[in-house]
Amino acid sequence: MTKLFVVGTGPGAADLVAPRARAAVEASTDLVAYGLYLELLGDVCDGKTHHDLPLGEEINRARLALDLAASGKTTALVSSGDIGIYAMATLVFELLDRQLQGQEDQPEWLDVEVEVIPGISAxxxxxxxxxxxxxxxxxxxxxxxxxxxxxxxxxxxxxxxxxxxxxxxxxxxxxxxxxxxxxxxxxxxxxxxxxxxxxxxxxxxxxxxxxxxxxxxxxxxxxxxxxxxxxxxxxxxxxxxxxxxxxxxxxxxxxxxx
Missing domain, CATH: 3.30.950.10 (Tetrapyrrole methylase, C-terminal domain)
Structure with a gap:
């Protein structure tokens, strides 16, 4: 089963990134995020394939992260703060819900193992x-x-x-x-x-x-x-x-x- 990490990296300071969040980024080959969030993470993102989508492209970010993970790439969908609070985690599960309801045509998404990793909120x-x-x-x-x-x-x-x-x-x-x-x-x-x-x-x-x-x-x-x-x-x-x-x-x- 392929893996999608849904990662909250905290408010911005590098030393407030949770160890589990850092480990998830390190374990991933592909990172999907608004570019600023990856810049704040620094060196831990080196050597990864970056998929930088601008603000306003949240739905496309979530779709892309699921697609990458479903294709066999260990992927981290990254957001600042806690990714479950006004952030990207809810979109991932809304898309999975839509697939289960027959409103999407992406059955491979359901084979993805999703792990949500919290972060410190603002x-x-x-x-x-x-x-x-x-x-x-x-x-x-x-x-x-x-x-x-x-x-x-x-x-x-x-x-x-x-x-x-x-x-x-x-x-x-x-x-x-x-x-x-x-x-x-x-x-x-x-x-x-x-x-x-x-x-x-x-x-x-x-x-x-x-x-x-x-x-x-x-x-x-x-x-x-x-x-x-x-x-x-x-x-x-x-x-x-x-x-x-x-x-x-x-x-x-x-x-x-x-």
Missing amino acids: MQAGASRVGALLGHDFCTISLSDLLTPWQTIEKRIHSAGSGDFVVSFYNPVSKKRDWQLNSARDILLQYRPAETPVLLGRQLTREDESIRIIRLDQLDAKDVDMFTLVSVGNSESRRIVNGSREWVYTPRGYRKKL
Whole structure:
């Protein structure tokens, strides 16, 4: 049986790539990815056949990876962060599901052994940079309405607000989408204080990383781009300052026991 590794390589720093992810890349002859992800991996990709498909070609990437593996090539489909969170793993299984439902004509895909290897997600990397923002219940919401109707996204933001979850927003803005983040801010302000801490983490763990901690009422889409993670604390999240260092944490309720 041929092998397809579906690999999450973490937020960007080489030393945050899991050993199992590195081993999968090393074991593969062919690598399918958006080119930047392979550049971040560095030397471990040397000597491999690279199949670099641009952003927007996610379906073709998944198809190509399955085709390569089905042809007998040990293949790694690579994505940054965790490949199961807003990334390529779901497409692989959707295509396999379609094949089982008779909606694809690629029976050889079903002979491929698929192994999904997780990676550190941007929300985890961001939270670690500022302390313990994800210390209590949290959720993630993608603000991209390319695949999900805005009405559905809006409903989920209200649910996260009423449930008082820490919320990490993925795909907060793009060149063609610049209004959803401010709408999400206004919704959350209905449920939590204006001073609620917000993390803006850009290019997390990479050479040009930048970290900002602001208030929820200061959040503005003009300060965010597609490389930025936005994480909003819940009503109890606290911002603390020690000299030039500041942290954010979300208490779990230990205060009653202290």
